[in-house]
Amino acid sequence: xxxxxxxxxxxxxxxxxxxxAVDDVTFSVQEHSIVGLLGRNGAGKTTVxxxxxxxxxxxxxxxxxxxxxxxxxxxxxSRLSFIKxxxxxxxxxxxxxxxxxxxxxxxxxxxxxxQELIEEFRLPLNRRIKKLSRGQLSxxxxxxxxxxxxxxxxxxxPYLGLDAVARQSFYDHLLADYARHPRTIVLSTHLIDEVSDxxxxxxxxxxxxxxxDQDAESLRxxxxxxxxxxxxxxxxxEHREVLASDRLGGLATATLEALTPAERxxxxxxxxxxxxxxxxxxxxxxxxxxxxxxxxxx
Amino acid sequence: MDEDRPIFVQIAEQIENDIxxxxxxxxxxxxxxxxFAAFHRINPATAGKGVNLLVDAGVLYKRRGIGMFVAxxxxxxxxxERRARFADEFVTPLVAEARKLGxxxxxxxxxxxxxxxxxxxxxxxxxxxxxxxxxxxEKSK
Numbered sequence: 001x002x003x004x005x006x007x008x009x010x011x012x013x014x015x016x017x018x019x020x021a022v023d024d025v026t027f028s029v030q031e032h033s034i035v036g037l038l039g040r041n042g043a044g045k046t047t048v049x050x051x052x053x054x055x056x057x058x059x060x061x062x063x064x065x066x067x068x069x070x071x072x073x074x075x076x077x078s079r080l081s082f083i084k085x086x087x088x089x090x091x092x093x094x095x096x097x098x099x100x101x102x103x104x105x106x107x108x109x110x111x112x113x114x115q116e117l118i119e120e121f122r123l124p125l126n127r128r129i130k131k132l133s134r135g136q137l138s139x140x141x142x143x144x145x146x147x148x149x150x151x152x153x154x155x156x157x158p159y160l161g162l163d164a165v166a167r168q169s170f171y172d173h174l175l176a177d178y179a180r181h182p183r184t185i186v187l188s189t190h191l192i193d194e195v196s197d198x199x200x201x202x203x204x205x206x207x208x209x210x211x212x213d214q215d216a217e218s219l220r221x222x223x224x225x226x227x228x229x230x231x232x233x234x235x236x237x238e239h240r241e242v243l244a245s246d247r248l249g250g251l252a253t254a255t256l257e258a259l260t261p262a263e264r265x266x267x268x269x270x271x272x273x274x275x276x277x278x279x280x281x282x283x284x285x286x287x288x289x290x291x292x293x294x295x296x297x298x
Numbered sequence: 299m300d301e302d303r304p305i306f307v308q309i310a311e312q313i314e315n316d317i318x319x320x321x322x323x324x325x326x327x328x329x330x331x332x333x334f335a336a337f338h339r340i341n342p343a344t345a346g347k348g349v350n351l352l353v354d355a356g357v358l359y360k361r362r363g364i365g366m367f368v369a370x371x372x373x374x375x376x377x378x379e380r381r382a383r384f385a386d387e388f389v390t391p392l393v394a395e396a397r398k399l400g401x402x403x404x405x406x407x408x409x410x411x412x413x414x415x416x417x418x419x420x421x422x423x424x425x426x427x428x429x430x431x432x433x434x435x436e437k438s439k
């Protein structure tokens with residue numbers, strides 16, 4: 001199956017005065033994939049999404065969404081949905097007004113699916129949005145984003161305040177509906193471990209730059225940890241690039257680039273234990289190796 | 299899913315396990331890629347990669363417009379492939395751990411014999427051509 005890129009950027013840059021929020025970013029997103037846009041707070045995720053959805057303007061660089069510029073472009077914008085954490089609603093709006101208005105903007109809106117989600121998230125339709133809890137407010141966005149079935153959907157930290165059960169139902173519905181109605185989904189989140197298995201591709205942005213742009217599956221296999229007696233670990237990693245290391249008494253662990261089967265055997269023969277690394281840990285370690293100020297978020 | 303190995307490999311192994319245990323019979327239909335994805339909560343492309351691994355290995359085959367089926371002879375093919383890896387994956391670490399603990403070779407062999415006796419009392423060995431061949435292989439070593 002060959003897929004065409006839905007999003008393409010080239011040298012995308014956005015400056016706010018002295019601050020370069022997005023710095024010469026080039027990447028593409030393939031049609032019908034679920035992509036994670038990950039990174040720390042302030043890394044530039046939201047700015048990238050605002051640029052891609054035509055809500056902000058690039059200082060320089062190119063953006064093509066469905067092959068065209070998104071800015072003031074109705075044929076592109078009508079195919080997008082952008083669910084953001086900071087979504088504002090008109091004064092006195094109630095959820096029922098949101099769901100009444102949504103079909104005007106999304107041609108693939110599915111009312112039945114929306115109703116099913118409203119019930120599942122136990123959303124009070126008749127309460128003023130101002131009075132909703134943080135989780136209920138997030139649920140409004142999640143329901144709009146899913147039921148809109150837009151060909152390109154952005155979720156920017158969509159579930160602040162949603163409890164674990166609600167988040168799980170969001171993931172389950174996202175996967176099931178994506179399978180039935182394939183579309184392109186860009187998901188930005190801090191909860192990397194929760195979403196890692198859902199992602200097909202991972203983009204990590206740090207300090208305005210894309211530092212990882214990789215297939216989730218190959219990314220997962222791209223590092224290995226070795227653990228064992230300190231001298232054995234030290235001897236094994238001597239001529240290898242170490243992404244992270246840790247010591248506890250006479251024991252040590254080191255995170256390395258992926259090992260070949262022969263190297264794995266060598267490690268096992270040296271009495272070392274091999275292990276994997278979660279996507280979250282991997283991203284934290286890679287980002288640290290890239291820029292030492294990246295703090296552990298786990 | 300564990301983090302040590304790629305998810306699609308684990309999906310393929312689980313399907314293989316189901317074929318070995320008989321939960322999935324030869325010539326029966328296997329769940330769709332989307333069903334695997336929803337059940338394991340993983341990306342459908344990842345599930346598809348796992349399924350394709352087995353198609354390439356001749357364990358599953360596609361029937362156009364209907365779905366994916368377990369190939370005839372799949373069970374034996376999986377079993378013989380796993381037998382080839384058995385010594386490396388199970389016996390080597392077992393011996394290494396025994397050495398580490400100071401369990402002597404004679405004691406280790408006694409332990410294994412005790413356990414095989416217990417296991418076959420509880421559940422007689424499935425008499426397939428597969429198990430017979432394992433015995434002859436062991437003897438030839």
